[in-house]
Amino acid sequence: MAHHAPAASDHFDETDPHGHSKHGQHESHVIVGPFILRTILVVLLLFTALTVGIAQLEIAIQNWFGIYLPWWVNVVGAMSIATIKSILVMAYFMQLKYDNPINTVAMLFCFFALGLFLLFTGLDLFTRDKIYDYKAGPVVAGGTGAGVVSAGGKPIVEASKDRFLVKLAEPDVREAMITVNALRHEVHELGKLGTDAARQAAAVISARADYLSDLKTIIVKQIEPGELARSAKHLRDRAAELRAGAASPAADLLEKAAQHVAGVNLAEAAASYSIDATFATLASFAHGDHGQHAHSGEAASTSDRSRPRAGLTDALEVFGPAAAKPQGGH
C-alpha cells in the first residue's frame, strides 16, 4: 500500500497518536504458535467426527430400537457443535482472541443483524395461515356491523334471522299468523259498515290481532292452543255484548271471527303444511293479497307452492304496520 511518498511522518511522535492507549497496536502482532494451531485443528476434526457421529447415532437408534428422537435433538446438537467450531476458528485461526476487540464487536453485530433477519422474516412466514378477517369485504362508513359474531361464527344479526325462520316454520306459529290475518280481514269488513258499533268491534278485533301477532308472543312464548281458545272466548263475549246493544251485523262478524279463532286445529294444520307453503303464504300477504289467503289458507298451500321462497323482509312485513291496514284483497 505504499502509494504515497513517505512524507511528514518523521516528525511525528509515535508514542501516542490518538491520545489514547497504544496497546492494541502491539497486541495485533501476537504470533499464534504451531502448537495452538495444531491443537485447534485436531479439536475441530474431532468435533466434525462427533457431529457426524451424533447424526448417525440418531439414525441407528431409529433403525435398531425403533426410537424416534424429537426432531430438535439433532438440530440443537449439530448447531451447537457448529457454533463451537466456528468460535474456535474465529478465536484462534482468525486470531480474534488476540485482536483489537472492535473486530469481535463488528462480528457480533453482524450475527445480531442476521438473527433479526431470520426472526422477523419467520414471524411473517410462519403465521401466514392465520385469518385475514379484515380483508373480507368492502368498507362501509360506520362499519357493516358484520364483525359482531355469534357462537356459530355468523354475524349475530344473521344468526337471529336464521333462528326466526326456523321458528316460523313451526306449524302452530304459522297457524297463528294465518289467524291473525283472518282477524284483520274481519276488521276490514267491519270498517265497511261504518257504524259506531262496527268501529268498536273493529277495535276489539284489532287489539286481539295485534296481541296475537306480537313478535315476542309468537317467538318467545310459543302460542299454545289455549291462547287461541282464550282469544275466541274474548271475541264471543264481545259479540254477545254487541248483540245485547242491537248492533247485529257487527256482532255477526265478531262471532265469525271467534269461530275462526276457535276453529283452528293446530295439529291438523301441522300435518298438511310445508314450510315452503308457509313462505309462499307469507309472501302473498306481504304483496297485498293476503285477505284472500286468510280465508283459504289451504288453497295457498297448493297453488302458491311454485312461488319462489319469499325473503325474510316480506315475511316480517306481515306483522308490520303496513299489513295492519289491509289493502282490499279481492
Added chain:
Amino acid sequence: MSSIPSQNASKPLWARYTHASHFRTAAEEFDACKLGFWLFLTTEVLLFGGIFCAYFIFRTLYPGAWKEGSQLLDWRFGGLNTAVLLISSYTMAASIYCFQKGYTRRAQWNLIITLICGAAFLFIKLAYEYIPKWSVGKRPGALFDYPFAADPHLPLWWSVYYSGTAIHAAHVIIGMVLIARVLYRSYKGHYGPTHYTMVEITGLYWHLVDLIWIFLFPLLYLIH
C-alpha cells in the same frame, strides 16, 4: 515495529516496506486493514444470511422435503470436504506463522497445500456431488427431473442446496485466486516478519469460507 523508510536496496522487499503516509505507524495501518477486512467479512456473513434465511423458512414450512433432501446427500462427501477445508484453514494459519517467523519457504509450502486443499474441495464437490446429482435430475426448481421424489417441495430443497453451495464454491475460487496472488508475491519477497498484511487478510478470507462451510455441512447433510 520501525517504519523509518530505508533506502537500502539490498534488503528484501518486505523489509523496505513503508506504510502509507496517511497512517502514523505501520502498526496502525495493519490494524486499520484488519478492521476494514473484518467489516468486509461481516458483509460476507450477511450475504450468506440470505441463503440461511431461505433455508430456515422453507425447512420450517416443508420439513418433509428437507428430511428427504438431506437423506439424498451423502454425508461422507460432506464430511470429507469439511476435513479438507479445516486442514486448509490450518495450513493457512500456519503459513502466517511462518511468515511472521521468517520461514518463507515453509510459509510458501503451506500456501501451496492450502491451494491443493481448495482444489480438492472443488473436485469432490463437482465430481462426486454436483455432476452425479444433476445428471439424475436432482436439480433446482423448474429444472427438477428426479422421478422418485416423495415430497412435492423437493425441488425447493435443491434450489437452496445449489444456491448455497454454488455461492460458497465461488468464494472458494476467489479465495484460491487471492492465495495464488499472495504466493506469487511471496516469491518476489513481499512478505516477511515485519510485513505480511496481505497474507493475514487473505487468510481471514479463507477462514471465512471455512466458517460458512462449518454451518452449511450440518445444515445440509446431517440434520433430518
Added chain:
Amino acid sequence: MSGHSEHHGSYLERKGGMIATIWDWATTVDHKKIGVMYLFAILFMFFLGGMAAIAVRMELWEPVRQAADGSFTGQLFRPADAVSMSEGNNFYNRLFTLHGAIMVFMVIVPSIPASLGNFLLPLMLGAKDVAFPRLNLLSWYIYVFGSIFAVCSIILGGVDTGWTFYTPYSTTTDADHIKVVLMVLGAFILGFSSILTGLNFIVTVHKLRAPGMGWFDMPLFIWAIYSSAIIQVLATPVIGITLLLLVFERVFRIGIFDPALGGDPVLYQHFFWFYSHPVVYVMILPGMGVISDVLAVQSHKRIFGYRAIAFSSLGIAAVSFIVWGHHMFTSMSELASAVFSALTFLVAIPTAVKVFNWIATLYKGSITINTPMLYALIFLFLFSIGGLTGLPLGTLSTDLHLHDSYFVVAHFHYVMMGGTIIALMAGIHHWWPKMFGRMYNETGGMIGAIVVFIGFNITFLTQFLLGTQGMPRRYASYFDEYTSLHQLSTIGSWVLLAGFLIHLFVFLASFASGKKAPPNPWGGLTLEWVATSPPIEHNFEHEPLVKHGPYDFDTVVPPHWDPKDYPIPEAQAGGRPAVAHSPDRNA
C-alpha cells in the same frame, strides 16, 4: 492566504496539459478529487433522473384514453410502433422505473456520503486521506461500472418492474432476460460500491482521528456518516444475495420466490426491504449530519444536545433494522404486521430528538440567512412533513387505504427529496467555497432555494391529496376527477426544474467568475475550516491538534478569522483562538 500555499499547491491545481490532467484525475487516490468526481457523477445522474421525472409528470398531464379510432389522447411519450394503449402504458412503466432506479441507486444512496462525505471526512478528522485511498478510487469505478450496466439496460429498452423489482412480475416480464438481468446486476454492483465506501469510512473514523479528537469531539456530520456507514455495511450484502437469487429465479426458475414451486413472492419483499428500509436511513442520516453542522455554524451557536444528536444517529441505525415489514402490511400475516407497525413507531423517537435539538439550536443563535441556512430551514420544514406522514403509513388501518397510493409517493419524496436532496444542496453551498475555492452568488443561491421550495411543495403536496383520494401510484391513466391535481403537480415540477436551473447557473457563474473564497467564510470551528480553500493536496500543513469541541462557539474564535472580514457574536469574539494545528510536538 498564508504563504504556505506557495509551496503546496491546491488539490485542484492542474498537472500539465489536458490529457495529463484527465489522467491525473482518473488515477487519483486523493479523497477530495474522488469526492468531487462523485459529486459530478451524481449530479449528472440527478439530471438524467430528473429529466425522466419531468417526462413522467408530462405524461400525467392528462389521463390516457384510447379513442374509438385507435388513437390515444393524453399519452405524450410512447414508442412509435405502439398500437394499443397497453403498449403505451408499458412505456410509461419503463419511464418511472428508470426514474426510480436512477434516483435511488445512483443518486440518493451515494449522494451525500460519497461526495461530501468523501471530501469532508478526512478534512474534518484532521487526516490526510481516508483509510484506504485506492479502495476509495475502486468504489468510484465500481459505481461507474454499475451505472453503465443500468444505462445499457435502459438503452436496450429499459425495465418496467419499478425500482423495487418485486417478484413474480420481475421474474416474468420481458421474455428476453437481458434487460432485467442487466438492471439487477447494475444494482448489485452499485451495492458493492456502497459497501466499500461504508467500510472505508468506518475504519477512517476509528483509526485516523487527529490527535486530541475523542469520539465526542467529532463534528456531527461524522457521526451521521459513521452511523449510515454501519447500515451500508450490514444491510447492503442482503440486497446482494437478493438480487443474485432474483437472477437465478429469473434465468433458472429455482422457485424460491415462485409460489408454483412452493416459494413465496413475499419472501422476496422481506429480503428486499431488509436492505431497503435501512437504506432509507443511509439516505437521510448523512443529510441530517449536514443539517446539524450547517445549522450550528450558520447560527454561530453551540449545537443543542450534541450527544443526543450523536446517539440518535446510532439509534436510528439500530431501529432501522427492525421495521422493514411496514412496506408489506398488505401482504404479511396479521401478527407480523402488528409487530412491525408497533416497531415502526420507534423510529419516530430518535428522529424527533434530532428535530427538537435543531430547533433548540436556532433559539437565540445569531443566525446568518444565506443559501445553506435557507436550505437547512427548508429541510426542517419538509423533512418534518415527510417524517410525520410516515406515521399514518406505519399505522395498520390507515396504511391499508394509503398503501401504493400517491400518498406514499408524496411521503417518500418529502423525505428523500425534501430531506436528502435539500440537505445535499445545503451542504454543497456550505462547503462550496472549501471545495472549489470560490464563492457563489448569494442572492442567486437564495432565489434558487426559494424557487425550489415553492416548486417542491406544489409538486408533492398535491400528491398527498391525490393519494388520500385514492389515486394509485404507477398508473399512466386515471379518473377525470384527479386531472386538476395532477396538472398542478406537473406545473410544480416545472417550477422545481427552474429552481435547479438557477442553481446550475449560479454554480457555473461561480466557476467562471466567483470571488476567491477565504479559508473560513462562515466562521466554522471544525478542522476543514483550518485548511485552506481549496485545501492543499495533503489537506494540512501540519497535523492538526484538537483542543476544543466542534461547536464551542461561545469560547473559541474561529480559525483564520479577521474582524475585518465579517462579524461574529461578541461573546465569541472575546474567546480564545482556535488552535489551528499541532505545534512541533517533538520539540
